[in-house]
Each structure stands twice: as structure tokens, then as C-alpha cells.
Amino acid sequence: MTTSEWIVIAGGLASIAWVNWYFFMAGRGAATVQGSEIVITVDNGYSPATIRALAGAPLRLVFDRKDTSSCSEEVVFPDFGVRKFLPTGERTTIEITPPKPGKYEFMCGMSMLRGTLIAE
Amino acid sequence: MTCAACQSRVQSALQKHPGVEDAAVNLMMGNATVTYDPAATTQDELVDAVRATGYGAELQSADSTAFTEQEARDRAQAEEFVDLRRKAVVSGVAGAVAMVLSMPLMSAAAGQSHGPVADPFMRWMMSTLTPWLRSVAPWLYAIHVQTLSYGLMLLTVGVMVWAGRHFYTRAWTAFHHHSADMNTLIAVGTGAAFLYSALATLWPDFFLSRGIAPDVYYEAVIIIIALILAGNALESRAKKHTAAALRGLASLRPKTARVLRDGKEIDIEVETVSPNDTIVLRPGERVPVDGEVLSGESAIDESMLTGESLAVAKTVGDRVIGGTVNLTGSVRYRATTLGSDSVLSQIVKLMRDAQGSRAPIQRLADKVSGIFVPVVMSIAIATFVTWFVLADSAPMVRAFAAAVAVLIIACPCAMGLAVPTAVMVSTGKGAELGVLIKGGEALQRAGDLTTVAMDKTGTVTEGRPTVTDVVLVPGGPAADETRLLRLTASLERSSEHPLADAIVRYAKVRGIELAAVESFTTTTGKGLSGTIEGVPVTAGNEAMLQDGGVDVAALRADAERLAGQGKTPVYVSVGGRPAGLLAIADPIKATSREAIAQLGRLGLDVVLLTGDNERTANAIAREAGISRVVAGVLPEGKVAELKRLQAGGKVVAMVGDGINDAPALAQADVGMAVGTGTDIAAEAADVVLMRGDLRSVVEAVRLSRRTMRTMKQNLFWAFIYNVIGIPIAAGALYPMLGLLLSPILASLAMAFSSVSVVANSLRLRGFRATG
Numbered sequence: 001m002t003t004s005e006w007i008v009i010a011g012g013l014a015s016i017a018w019v020n021w022y023f024f025m026a027g028r029g030a031a032t033v034q035g036s037e038i039v040i041t042v043d044n045g046y047s048p049a050t051i052r053a054l055a056g057a058p059l060r061l062v063f064d065r066k067d068t069s070s071c072s073e074e075v076v077f078p079d080f081g082v083r084k085f086l087p088t089g090e091r092t093t094i095e096i097t098p099p100k101p102g103k104y105e106f107m108c109g110m111s112m113l114r115g116t117l118i119a120e
Numbered sequence: 121m122t123c124a125a126c127q128s129r130v131q132s133a134l135q136k137h138p139g140v141e142d143a144a145v146n147l148m149m150g151n152a153t154v155t156y157d158p159a160a161t162t163q164d165e166l167v168d169a170v171r172a173t174g175y176g177a178e179l180q181s182a183d184s185t186a187f188t189e190q191e192a193r194d195r196a197q198a199e200e201f202v203d204l205r206r207k208a209v210v211s212g213v214a215g216a217v218a219m220v221l222s223m224p225l226m227s228a229a230a231g232q233s234h235g236p237v238a239d240p241f242m243r244w245m246m247s248t249l250t251p252w253l254r255s256v257a258p259w260l261y262a263i264h265v266q267t268l269s270y271g272l273m274l275l276t277v278g279v280m281v282w283a284g285r286h287f288y289t290r291a292w293t294a295f296h297h298h299s300a301d302m303n304t305l306i307a308v309g310t311g312a313a314f315l316y317s318a319l320a321t322l323w324p325d326f327f328l329s330r331g332i333a334p335d336v337y338y339e340a341v342i343i344i345i346a347l348i349l350a351g352n353a354l355e356s357r358a359k360k361h362t363a364a365a366l367r368g369l370a371s372l373r374p375k376t377a378r379v380l381r382d383g384k385e386i387d388i389e390v391e392t393v394s395p396n397d398t399i400v401l402r403p404g405e406r407v408p409v410d411g412e413v414l415s416g417e418s419a420i421d422e423s424m425l426t427g428e429s430l431a432v433a434k435t436v437g438d439r440v441i442g443g444t445v446n447l448t449g450s451v452r453y454r455a456t457t458l459g460s461d462s463v464l465s466q467i468v469k470l471m472r473d474a475q476g477s478r479a480p481i482q483r484l485a486d487k488v489s490g491i492f493v494p495v496v497m498s499i500a501i502a503t504f505v506t507w508f509v510l511a512d513s514a515p516m517v518r519a520f521a522a523a524v525a526v527l528i529i530a531c532p533c534a535m536g537l538a539v540p541t542a543v544m545v546s547t548g549k550g551a552e553l554g555v556l557i558k559g560g561e562a563l564q565r566a567g568d569l570t571t572v573a574m575d576k577t578g579t580v581t582e583g584r585p586t587v588t589d590v591v592l593v594p595g596g597p598a599a600d601e602t603r604l605l606r607l608t609a610s611l612e613r614s615s616e617h618p619l620a621d622a623i624v625r626y627a628k629v630r631g632i633e634l635a636a637v638e639s640f641t642t643t644t645g646k647g648l649s650g651t652i653e654g655v656p657v658t659a660g661n662e663a664m665l666q667d668g669g670v671d672v673a674a675l676r677a678d679a680e681r682l683a684g685q686g687k688t689p690v691y692v693s694v695g696g697r698p699a700g701l702l703a704i705a706d707p708i709k710a711t712s713r714e715a716i717a718q719l720g721r722l723g724l725d726v727v728l729l730t731g732d733n734e735r736t737a738n739a740i741a742r743e744a745g746i747s748r749v750v751a752g753v754l755p756e757g758k759v760a761e762l763k764r765l766q767a768g769g770k771v772v773a774m775v776g777d778g779i780n781d782a783p784a785l786a787q788a789d790v791g792m793a794v795g796t797g798t799d800i801a802a803e804a805a806d807v808v809l810m811r812g813d814l815r816s817v818v819e820a821v822r823l824s825r826r827t828m829r830t831m832k833q834n835l836f837w838a839f840i841y842n843v844i845g846i847p848i849a850a851g852a853l854y855p856m857l858g859l860l861l862s863p864i865l866a867s868l869a870m871a872f873s874s875v876s877v878v879a880n881s882l883r884l885r886g887f888r889a890t891g
Binding site for chain 2: 001005008009012013015016019020022023024026043044045046047049060067068069070071073076078081083085087088091093107109110111112113114
């Protein structure tokens with residue numbers, strides 16, 4: 001094998017490692033927010049993507065959608081049976097009460113964009 | 121509100137109102153969203169606060185909310201479609217131009233380090249298109265290659281910036297969130313192709329000196345963008361149809377009602393109708409709000425809400441439902457439930473909730489979607505490395521094309537759309553048929569049913585006792601049936617017992633005039649007695665008459681025969697002598713027998729669960745064609761019986777009314793509440809049958825099964841598409857068949873894979889009820 005082939009192999013392996021690290025690991029445990037009313041900006045992703053709240057207490061989540069991608073036009077909380085259309089440029093409020101401590105995922109209508117609600 | 125100044129006035133009035141934290145008024149939509157402290161103010165006070173500014177305001181009912189939301193959504197979708205279509209068409213034209221311009225480039229490059237052409241599309245271009253173009257436009261081949269390259273580069277930049285910009289900006293913001301979606305794949309794929317081409321255009325010598333052909337892929341970039349935009353446009357249009365049923369229901373709501381105020385008929389907006397208003401309804405009009413008929417008679421078409429195709433006769437005391445259509449007569453009625461409590465509003469709300477739910481079958485797709493894009497990117501990198509190392513010729517070019525094809529062919533959207541679109545279309549279709557399915561999970565379990573347990577009264581039967589037989593003692597104290605009925609009904613009129621009601625109704629239908637009753641007494645659980653026209657009359661069970669010293673021997677044989685048929689005999693004595701018998705039964709619905717036979721044909725076991733005695737239960741079961749009967753069970757007994765069936769591995773539906781059978785409905789895998797049009801909210805039920813007959817159970821099961829089939833097809837297709845498409849794009853077939861996919865063919869496949877999933881879900885709209 002030539003030098004350039006070895007370089008491509010090494011570069012390829014490093015790129016694969018980086019892609020998996022960046023999308024699966026680096027993003028986790030990023031900004032988390034706590035409170036009873038939380039504004040979540042929707043711009044091809046949720047920020048913050050991790051929310052902490054009290055179990056058993058009503059929670060107001062205000063989704064502020066900035067983008068126009070049809071991917072993020074809906075937000076879904078499968079555990080709460082909530083699917084809500086988010087008009088671009090508007091704030092849409094979802095009120096839920098996490099019944100018990102645990103992790104509840106939320107996602108876009110096609111489950112590409114994801115966030116986590118942690119009830120404690 | 122017509123201007124921004126009005127908007128800010130209303131908004132500041134709301135913001136200044138005590139207890140309001142935040143208020144936002146939307147001029148376009150004509151609505152306000154207010155965040156307030158429920159302890160400090162109320163919704164009504166907020167409405168008053170807006171009205172004090174001189175503008176009108178009402179609380180939005182669930183259906184009007186759903187309606188405006190649907191409108192906003194439709195508008196957004198329509199704009200998106202127009203935008204996508206325009207961009208797809210323009211970039212498609214640009215793509216065609218780019219392809220023509222790049223042909224001389226390919227010919228120029230063909231003499232260099234290319235291996236055999238493996239991509240079927242490229243092969244076709246080289247063999248068919250090139251000679252033709254040479255003969256038609258020889259001047260094209262005279263242009264300097266460098267000039268052509270620069271021209272193509274500018275064209276590509278234009279298309280990427282104007283038509284494809286959102287792919288890159290969305291991918292970039294998603295990248296910031298450490299997430300990746302379809303846009304990431306397209307952006308990386310086309311971005312890499314463009315970058316490579318641009319470098320080859322700007323510094324061709326750098327490539328040539330290293331033995332790499334300075335190929336350009338401008339036409340591929342443009343055509344990929346055009347095809348994906350075209351696919352998105354088609355998908356956007358198809359998705360719109362999935363909400364058609366909901367849109368249809370929301371649009372049933374009339375805008376105005378004709379109300380009687382101070383003796384005059386005036387038209388007012390539906391929102392301002394108050395409970396107990398008298399509404400005037402003419403033939404051909406849509407019923408504006410729910411209510412109860414005060415006067416007049418008519419036939420009303422309720423098919424849009426219950427799926428019942430026959431018009432329903434309405435007379436004094438009957439309920440009418442907002443959104444249905446009055447056909448024949450004029451009616452005045454009293455408004456009852458309004459706004460978000462109305463039947464239509466509840467149906468719309470229930471459907472919205474259902475469409476927001478997720479089916480368990482989706483969990484796998486969700487898991488895959490979550491890791492899909494980074495995994496595909498890893499595969500693309502591995503593809504590049506493999507080709508680079510193993511290709512026998514032109515390693516760089518081939519490695520590059522294959523990696524880009526992998527990125528472009530992968531389609532996560534089809535997986536995301538597979539289940540939700542089917543749930544949307546199917547719950548909508550169900551609502552049209554009067555079968556309200558409360559969500560994806562209920563849909564999935566209803567598709568797996570093995571056993572249907574049903575309550576008797578009101579489910580299999582009419583739920584309304586009726587006189588079925590009249591037996592007269594020959595030569596007895598009542599001369600004929602009319603006399604017997606007149607005396608008995610007159611007596612029973614003073615009672616509120618359901619059997620008494622059956623007798624009185626029966627007499628009224630026959631036009632029998634009732635008489636006054638003196639010294640009326642009632643013995644709980646046994647019967648009644650009183651004096652009519654000077655004669656003592658007693659009606660009740662055997663014990664009641666025996667207690668009064670009446671010899672019932674002459675009636676016993678008939679009584680037992682009727683009881684054997686599941687009927688309840690009422691003994692009647694006149695002047696202390698036996699006069700006759702009335703048999704009362706709750707007849708089975710005309711549709712029950714056929715529906716139960718159909719359930720059997722669907723492979724379902726049917727069980728009758730009833731609190732009634734065994735004899736009555738058996739008689740009904742025989743008539744309805746049910747072979748398994750569990751009689752004499754209390755509500756807890758029904759729950760226990762369901763548990764027993766479930767323990768035996770059965771997936772059980774319980775069909776009953778939402779009130780008495782609530783515990784059993786909750787215990788069953790699928791609780792089906794037979795609605796009377798009032799208790800849609802029936803908490804315990806997973807499915808509400810608007811049309812109170814068992815054929816709806818058949819439709820619910822058939823629709824659920826069909827939907828599950830659609831979901832499985834969709835998921836299979838979405839998975840298999842990626843599982844097969846990605847390896848082919850990576851070149852898995854090249855060693856054996858010499859087949860490679862160009863990025864252009866990959867984008868064609870990708871654009872139509874998600875469209876086909878939505879189209880498959882839309883086929884559910886063609887579901888037809890059996891009868």
C-alpha cells in the first residue's frame with residue numbers, strides 16, 4: 001500500500017471516530033435548564049435540549065420556533081400524548097405535568113431532533 | 121382589528137390587566153395568547169378587558185382553535201409547496217443546462233485516467249447523448265474547457281445559494297445542537313461534491329500533477345438539489361391530504377345561528393349563542409349548535425359525525441348535534457352544550473389528541489432515526505476509504521462519487537413518516553365512519569384483537585324495553601287488549617320504572633287514551649295498584665298479585681313460556697281477578713346479528729357479558745348468534761372475566777356503555793364505548809363508536825388491521841430502502857455486476873422514497889365500510 005492510502009485510512013478512521021463522538025457524546029449533558037416555565041428555542045434543534053423539572057408539578061414549556069424547516073414543525077411528547085404544531089416566528093406553549101421522576105424524551109415530528117425532560 | 125396600532129392597544133390593555141404575566145396579540149390571526157395567574161384573574165375577565173377597548177373577544181373553543189391552527193398550518197404548507205415547486209423547477213432547468221454544458225467536459229476528461237463507466241446513467245449519457253449533442257451543437261465543443269468549468273461553477277453557486285440555501289443553513293444550525301438530520305446529509309453530500317469540483321476548476325494542475333483527473337460534478341450538485349426539492353414538494357402536498365378528515369370536521373362548524381330573541385328571529389354568530397337560547401332551524405340548514413328539540417319534527421343527516429347513512433328522525437325532546445344537516449322539517453330547539461363542550465368540538469379535540477399519539481410499533485423506527493445520520497456519515501467515510509484503497513483505476517474519483525452517493529441516497533424521512541402518516545389518515549377515516557380511535561396505541565391493539573366481549577343492554581340490544589306480547593285471559597275482566605292496555609298504562613303512568621315507561625309508550629303509540637288513577641300505591645320491587653274508573657287494578661310480578669289474593673294459575677303457563685324467551689312478564693289483575701299478561705323485552709338491534717356474524721368471519725371470538733339473569737342472557741345470545749355467555753355478573757365480575765380471558769393469552773376488546781361498564785372498558789385491551797353522541801369524552805374507552813350499533817365494532821377492527829398492515833408496509837419499505845440502497849450506492853454490486861450508482865440516481869431514489877410512504881398511507885383513505 002502507498003503512503004497516501006495509509007493516510008486516507010488513518011484519516012477515515014479518525015473522521016468516523018470524530019463523527020460518532022460529536023453527535024453521540026459531545027452533545028450530551030450540554031446546557032440544562034431548570035424551572036416551572038422554560039423557553040425552548042427551536043432552530044433546527046432544541047436549545048436547551050435537556051430540561052430539568054419537578055415531578056408532579058405542572059410545567060410550562062414555551063417553544064419559540066425560529067426556523068422554517070418542515071422537519072421541526074411539530075414537537076412530540078410521546079409519553080404525554082402531545083403532538084403540537086409550532087408556527088414559525090411564534091411561541092407555542094405546552095403544559096404538561098411529569099407524573100413521576102424519570103426521563104421523558106421529546107422530539108420533532110419525525111424524531112430527528114431530540115430533547116430530554118428529566119423530572120426529579 | 122385592522123392595524124398595528126389596534127393590536128398594540130389590545131395587547132397593552134391585556135398586559136396591564138392584574139394577574140397577566142404576558143400577552144401577545146396576533147394581528148394576522150386575530151387572536152391573543154395570554155399567560156396569566158389563574159388565582160388573580162379569569163378567562164372571562166380577560167375577555168371583558170379586551171371588550172373594554174372597543175374590540176370584540178371570545179374564548180376560543182377547541183374546534184375553532186383546531187380550525188385556526190389547521191388554517192395556519194395549511195397556509196404554511198401551501199407557501200412551502202409553492203416555494204419548493206418554484207425552486208425545484210428553476211433548479212431543474214439549471215440542471216439541464218448544466219448537464220449540456222458539462223458534456224464537452226466529460227468528453228475531454230474521457231481520454232484521461234477514467235476506468236470503465238459503471239454507472240448506468242453515465243453510460244447512457246456517454247453513449248447516446250454525446251454523439252447527438254456533437255452533431256446538434258458542435259460549437260459547444262469548441263468552447264475552452266476552462267471557460268465552461270468557470271461558467272458551471274457560477275451557475276452552481278447560484279443554485280446552491282438561491283434554491284438550496286435552507287439545506288446548508290439548517291444543517292449548520294443542527295450541527296450546532298450536536299444533531300444531524302436529512303439536511304445534514306444533503307449539505308455534506310452536495311457540499312463535498314461542489315468543493316471538489318471547485319478545487320479542480322481553480323487548480324487543475326494540482327490534481328493532474330498527482331495523477332488525479334480534475335473532474336467536476338457541478339451538474340450533479342444542481343440536479344441533486346432539484347430532485348430533492350421536487351421530492352420535498354410532492355411530500356409536502358401529500359402530507360396535506362393526511363389531515364383532510366380533520367379539516368373536513370373542523371369546517372362543519374356553521375358561522376351563524378338563527379336565534380329567537382324577544383319574539384324575533386335574528387342571525388347571530390355561533391360564538392355568542394347562550395345556553396337555553398331558542399334556535400330556529402329550517403330545512404337544508406346546518407345545525408349550528410347542540411340542543412334539544414322544543415317543537416317541530418324533522419329528519420337530520422348525521423352521517424358526517426356518526427357515519428350512519430340513514431337520516432335520523434327527530435321530534436320533541438330529541439337531541440340535535442351541531443354540524444349535522446337538517447333535511448326535511450322546520451324545528452325549534454333549545455341550545456344546550458356550546459363551545460368546547462359541544463359534540464363536534466369534543467370529536468375534533470379527541471382526533472387531534474389521537475393524531476398526536478404514537479404507536480408502539482414506531483419505537484424501533486424512533487431508535488433508528490436517532491442514530492441514523494451519524495451512522496450514514498460513518499458509512500460514507502468508510503466507503504470512501506475502501507474505494508480509495510481497492511479501486512483498480514481512478515481511485516479518488518470513484519471513492520468520491522460513491523461516498524457522495526451514500527450520503528444522498530440515505531433517507532431518514534421515510535422512517536419518520538411511516539407510522540405517523542398512517543395514524544393520521546386512519547384516525548381521520550375512522551372519524552368519518554363514526555369510529556373515534558383515541559390514538560396509535562389503541563389502533564395497534566385493536567389490530568391484534570382475538571376476542572370481543574360485549575355488554576348486553578344498549579350494546580347488543582336497543583337498551584330500551586318494549587312491550588312485545590299481550591296475553592288476554594279469555595272471558596276475563598278485561599274485555600279486549602285495548603281495555604287491558606288502557607287500564608295497565610293508566611296505572612303505570614304514575615311510576616318511573618323502565619318497564620312502566622315501556623307500557624305507557626306502547627299504549628300511546630296505539631292511540632289509547634289514559635284515565636285518571638285514584639288511591640295509587642307502589643310496592644317496591646313488585647308492582648303497583650290503584651283504582652281506575654272505580655275498579656281496583658294491580659300490575660306487577662307473580663308475588664304482587666298473590667299478595668293481593670289473586671289466583672294467577674291461568675297465566676302461569678304463558679308467563680313461563682315468555683320468560684323462557686328472555687322476556688319479563690307483567691301480570692295484571694282487574695277487580696281482583698286475573699286479566700292478562702304483558703311481556704316486556706329489550707329487543708336486539710336490527711344490526712346486531714349481522715355484525716356479530718361479521719366479527720366471527722374476522723376470526724374473533726364473541727362473548728356476551730351481562731348482569732342480567734342467565735335465561736334472558738341466553739335468549740338474547742341465541743337470537744344474536746353469540747355462543748359464549750357469562751350471565752349474572754356485576755361490574756367487578758366483568759373485570760374478573762376479562763382478566764381471566766387475558767390470562768389465557770387473549771387480546772380482548774370490551775364493548776359497552778361508557779358509564780356502567782367503565783371498569784371493564786378500562787380493564788380490556790381495547791375499551792369500546794357505544795356512544796349516544798353525548799359521552800364522547802368517555803375516559804375509560806380507547807375507541808368511541810358514535811353510531812350506536814355493533815357494525816362500528818366491525819369497522820373499528822377492520823380499519824385497525826388495515827392500518828397496521830399499512831404501517832408495517834411503510835416501515836418495511838423505509839428500512840429495506842436504506843438497507844439495500846446504501847450498500848448499492850457504496851458499490852456493493854460493483855465487484856459482481858459492475859454496477860455503480862451515480863449521485864444523481866441516488867438523489868432520484870431518495871426523493872421518491874418518502875413520497876411513496878406518504879402515498880401508501882393515503883391509500884387508507886380508500887377504506888370502505890362493509891355495510
